[in-house]
Amino acid sequence: MPARRPASASPSPFTPLDFQLVLLRRMADHNPDLVEDARHELGVTIAGMREANRRWQAMLHSPRSRAAASRYRSVLGAPESVSARRIGDLECEALLWPVPLWPSLRFEVMVAPNGAVWNEWLVRAPGATGPVLRTVEDLTPWSCTVDEVARAFAPARPLEGTAPTRWGLAFSAPDASGVRHDCAAEFTWGLLQRVAVAGRRP
Template sequence: MPDAKRPASPFGPLDFQLVLLRRMADHNPDLVENARHELGVPIADMREANKRWQAMLHAPRGRAAASRYRSILGTPESSVHRKIGDLDCEARQWPVPLWPDLRFEVLTAPNGAVWNEWLVRAPGATPPPLHTLDDLTPWSCTVDEAARAFAPARPLEGTAPTRWGLAFTAPDTQGVRHRCAAEFTWGLLQRTAISD
């Protein structure tokens, strides 16, 4: 009789980092490969983590998004009330060991619905200097940082879930301004294209 398949270990912070990386692999496979090696995880484990994540998202009686993050990542490092325009929400943040200067942030409505989930700069961490197109390297900044550095920026529809885009104008190193479109995955910059 064949051995019974051993039960899967609980889905935890390492698995969640692999899910973040899996989405980023479409744009920056080399960075993802280096990060996966840094985590000491084989590629099969990254595929398995993504498969389990997708199963959780689509389970008929799965957890609500807010409680799913708490069960995976534990108690948030911080949880603060935030007002965005007329909207009241709670911002919960967790550390992400792969990116020590970032936090995974989940914004929830008063009824517990998740409005947004992405990587942001950790409180007190120094944001990157963003002055020219050359500063916009993959994984260098978050959506909010790019939008502030190159204001006014206009949001663009993402090409897939967990992806965001920004349109803005930025100078090159010679001071010539260009219309640009930047793409972010889980809130972290993946690529920038000149559109003019």
Template sequence: MDRMPSGKHPASPFTPLDFQLVLLRRMADHNPDLVDSARLELSVSIADMREANKRWQAMVRSPRTRGAASRYRSVLGAPESVITRKVGDLDCEAWLWPVPLWPDLRFEVLLAPNGAVWNEWLVRAPGSEAPALHTLADLTPWSCTVDEAARAFAPARPLEGTAPTRWGLAFAAPDGEGVRREVVAEFSWGLLQRVAVRG
């Protein structure tokens, strides 16, 4: 991939493939082996991934940037589906796009009634079977989404993430001997990355 001077943008458009590399870049800190396998599947290099993330951050931070919803449409095209989600008393729109790396997931952008983006993360695709989550052993990297873990191990307490695209959940889950352990699960772009046992 050609390098551009700092502050300049490549002439080539930012594509859905580039966006997948942005997702992977955030996950590389937790699961470099999984990310390396995904990169090989996409036939891209570490430099390609870093460049895609650099370009994405430049778009997000540019003073001339379009709104988040428009940016996603520009990069990912028209949503595969648009559904209505109830958030409290509000009817919100959820835009869903396929993500080839994870065929059973969709990238969801949740819009408030005024068009502002409230959330942006990976969710289970409509009609796809959710994973069976019963014990700590089921909580493997990339196995489930935030919502799925929260439902399986309710009550779960949301935790502030260490970055805008990261989330945390605190909950209790049984280990292999049936003992309930207090754990913290960390997610990137809504997908489970790691679980730390606290007690």
């Protein structure tokens, strides 16, 4: 369990614990109970979570804001791993950081050759075993990532997210009885939040 922050600790610098609170704050709209449990695990008050989010937003919008990749390094430290990744014709770097709340996941930042960040979300850690996804019932909140759902229920179609940190996927999946459904999954920071079942397919 991550170390609790002493009540008298200074609010600076912004720490990996604070960053986890930012991730949780964005997930609270969909899964408040899970967020509440995670907040208690971290030993942080509701006010502490709000303050972390306020400070993060202030960093993002500051006139002296760092480039995104530099900001993540300053908050999370050196990446656990850096690897080359090809997207189309371009080589980029994939930076991974551990996230104590989700030990089998990593926070991934994709950096373009010019230093711009193309993507930032949670992915399964290299070598970690992901969930078995066969039916709608397997798609429980926080159980899987965008890539895992897209692979399990291919072909999946991307949906426009309702916020910069949100993604969506449309796909067809069977339920436990074998009846197929049209589904729309919503993700925050790359982690599954909920699935809407739109109807049955013949």
